[in-house]
Amino acid sequence: MKELKKQKGFKNYIILNNDGIVIKWDQIGAPIPYATAVHHASLVLDLCAKSKKYIKELFDQPDNDVDNIRLRTDEYELIAAQHGHFTLVVTQEDPKAAARNALLIEEAALAV
DSSP states (O other): OHHHHTSTTEEEEEEEETTSOEEEEEESSSOOOHHHHHHHHHHHHHHHHHHHHHHHHHSOTTSOOOOEEEEEOSSEEEEEEEETTEEEEEEEEOHHHHHHHHHHHHHHHHHO
16 A cells, blocks of 8 residues: 555545445545545445446456446546455546646736
8 A cells, every 4th residue: 555655646545345344544645534435435336336237238258347447537536446355446636637737726826
């Protein structure tokens, strides 16, 4: 986890079992509240279960297994990887969003 936290753009991670119980969570800066970690965990587990179900329906063997999910938005990227009875969820800042935010901050500073 220490190496993961050193990666550029890293925001937070959550480790949970497949029953939805959060085992460990951390964030750069102020830690995320436990309630937020549990909320994210339930949403990610639901997303993983549904994606596995629909991929199995759409594709034939052996191409119908989901190992991880990568979800990208305008603000961040969420990666969920399931292994055995555990799931790792990592959120990282989108590099394009970081550049966009830096540009907005610079423009605001020049406007003042």
